Amino acid sequence: MMKLFAAVLILAAVVNAQMTCRLEQPRMPVEWVGLNDKNGQCLEEMRKQIQMEINASNIYLAMAAHFSRDVINRPGFAEHFFKSAREEREHGSKLIEYLSMRGQLTDAVTDLIHLIDVDVRVDSGADALRQALELETKVTKSIRNVIKTCEKSPNWYHLVDWLTGEFLDEQITGQRDLAGKLSTLTKMMASQGPLGEFLFDKQL
Ligand SMILES: *[C@@H]1O[C@H](CO)[C@@H](O)[C@H](O)[C@H]1NC(C)=O
Numbered sequence: 001m002m003k004l005f006a007a008v009l010i011l012a013a014v015v016n017a018q019m020t021c022r023l024e025q026p027r028m029p030v031e032w033v034g035l036n037d038k039n040g041q042c043l044e045e046m047r048k049q050i051q052m053e054i055n056a057s058n059i060y061l062a063m064a065a066h067f068s069r070d071v072i073n074r075p076g077f078a079e080h081f082f083k084s085a086r087e088e089r090e091h092g093s094k095l096i097e098y099l100s101m102r103g104q105l106t107d108a109v110t111d112l113i114h115l116i117d118v119d120v121r122v123d124s125g126a127d128a129l130r131q132a133l134e135l136e137t138k139v140t141k142s143i144r145n146v147i148k149t150c151e152k153s154p155n156w157y158h159l160v161d162w163l164t165g166e167f168l169d170e171q172i173t174g175q176r177d178l179a180g181k182l183s184t185l186t187k188m189m190a191s192q193g194p195l196g197e198f199l200f201d202k203q204l
């Protein structure tokens with residue numbers, strides 16, 4: 001019992017401690033990075049993109065919480081948006097890992113990433129899908145913007161290729177999926193009314 005108490009005390013102290021690193025940063029060679037970024041524009045666009053993915057993740061988490069409420073009770077929609085929130089967080093992580101791989105994860109990126117408060121209001125399942133599709137359309141446009149900016153910075157070919165091929169691919173597939181869901185739900189509600197949403201939720 002005493003041991004457990006001591007362990008809890010130590011854990012509390014650790015959690016309380018500020019996460020500051022007291023080790024001096026080593027002097028590292030920089031030639032291996034081999035990148036130059038015109039006025040830091042590409043990096044700034046990447047930073048904004050990371051923030052946007054985190055914003056999207058939090059928005060989807062709020063939507064998932066809405067559909068999870070006992071008085072709303074749409075488990076299909078809730079599961080869909082919990083999954084979306086996890087995916088968006090994963091996108092943010094992937095971008096951070098990419099910058100780390102290229103030796104570009106500087107204070108200018110990490111100090112400016114915020115976990116945000118969101119103000120999300122949804123009236124119905126169809127409304128949530130419509131908002132999600134709108135958000136994803138903005139995200140796609142923003143990724144295109146990162147590509148355009150980074151294309152002009154010398155040596156960012158690999159990033160541009162990765163964003164264009166892999167990253168954007170998932171983005172447009174996701175948009176098509178949301179559009180398809182919204183189309184089906186709208187048709188079901190036109191013929192069945194509110195029962196349409198209930199049935200749609202069951203097959204999500
Ligand atoms: C993220 O959300 C915050 C708060 O709503 C907003 O101020 C900020 O502009 C958003 N950032 C991006 C990149 O969308």
Ligand SMILES: [Fe+2]
Binds near residue numbers: 056087091
């Ligand atoms: Fe995303």
